[in-house]
Amino acid sequence: MGRTAKCFVCGSKAVAYVPYLGEYLCKEHFIEYFERRVYETLRSFKLVAPGDRVAVAVSGGKDSLTTLYLLRKFSGRMGFEVFGVAVDEGIAGYREYKLQALSALAEELGVRIYVGRFEDYFGITLDEAVKRLKEKGMEYKPCSVCGVFRRYIINKLARELGATKLATGHNLDDEVQVFVMNALKAHMEGIEREGIASATVGEGLVPRIKPLYFITEKEVLTYTLLRGIHTPFVECPYIVYALRHPIRRWINAVEDEAPGFKYRILAVKELSRKKLPEAPEGAQKCRVCGEPSSKPVCKACLFRAYLDPGFAGRVERLKLISGSRD
Template sequence: MQSVCSKCDKPAVYLRRYTSERLCKTCLVQTTIDRVRRTINRHKMLEEDDRIVVAISGGKDSAVLLHILYQIESNFSKSELIPVTIDEGIKGYRDKALNAAKEMTRSLNLSLEVISFKDLFDYSLDELVKMRTDNSLGACSYCGVLRRRALNEAGEKIEADVIAVGHNLDDEAQTVLMNIMRGDSRRIARTNVPRSRSIEGLIPRVKPLTELSERDIVAYSHLLGLVYHDVPCPYSGEAYRNDLKPFLNDMEHKRPGTLLAILRSAEAMTEAFLATPSDWSLKTCERCNSPSPSKVCKACKMLEEIRG
């Protein structure tokens, strides 16, 4: 590896393969922050007086998200960052991650709001999983749908303008492919959808890390010694995305830029979808009044099934 930084003449410590940049420590940190700032601006994700809920899992993605937003938002005195952790109730995993989340937020002088599945839905994820029948969904389906609901409820309680989540480029590319493979093309058309086109009745969710690869995130957090919990969730073996990960990693390795190209394709589909008159009108869930494509939303259906 050539030993000089592409931006200055210091020794390079990192090669960002998809941009062919060789970076020294300082330029790695700076270009990482700049990439996030560009993503935020490109999709108009944040406004200068936003109350921003930052979803913190205790893992590396959300640690980097909070660390970078803290620096970007320090230039906007009217904005506010409110870190929130959803405790799904995964013994030996989320409890440890929660400690990392608390330490991370404390280091930035922010306080952390914690909201649990148990308090909101009467069951922890571990309990929901135990109550599953053979025909039930995977743990990650319950987790994903209910976490989304929990975050929205937290955002409403806090009167947030927007919810920032730490999905990275690898996550987004996996999600796009997953949606294609499940035949759920309409979901692809919500990739980095502008805030102005968010679903009415839900607090807009933005993903400022979507143009940063997982490798970039690991490099940034290691270099700055960020505190995070790095043990995989015990249910991660059930996650659909894990089947796609090796394939996408291999493609990105052979052809750097593949992940970014998938993201850009999905964004182009989103633009085309938004420009086309659509009959995809949402109803209101009869149980909880959330916007929903069917009479009863997914979260309510899941909870009713479990409660019997």
């Protein structure tokens, strides 16, 4: 941004350039623009309704904190309740700092936060799980195990707390990255499923919504800085194992060369989803834990059996592992 850039609304000193508008904005008008876009997303796509009890999946990162902040801000106007659900995976030197930031914001907002821990649900921390994965030759990546366990806890916790909606902090960059990864793996069901809201859900699954669906990661970061929403800049030590990492770098490089690339990819994603048949509902229940699953044994129980010989014996006795690993 040039030193003389001015806000195109009021002419005062600009703090950010917004590619979506093709204009510069000052602090006041950037915040107004950002909040209006999220509010209109909630309203236009009917993501929330009066009487909803919305659980916000919060990690302590900038996206989930922003989602919690804005849903709390809009809750009175739109007539819904808000609380937070968080997960402590047991990642030393990382998760405790994120949870501290979450606790501070929640106290400021007057929002209750409920925390589920890997150790309580699965008898193992992620740090311990990674050690076992390495011993087994890293057949599965830490992010795969973590993602499955996190989704399991968040859905179960939100449901048990009476949530009618589960809001996540996924932004436009996240959606584009996941779409590209699904396309590379020819995972059509994943492309169909990953929309702004869950179109169909099975018994026991809390409907998901994504208020930041059309907001870029850079815009979210700008908003948190201007609003004073603090999150520690610590990175998960296991990100080096994630496929998303190189995909993110490539997409950002193309965006720098061809501004608007991310919006075009999102448009391709939405057009693709309309052409695909609806993904089947997760109608059945896992025969081990009773949680929603698309197969006789859910992925969380399969990963737990892989990591824990004792639990594996229990599943084997039920003769359930065979044919459930795909």
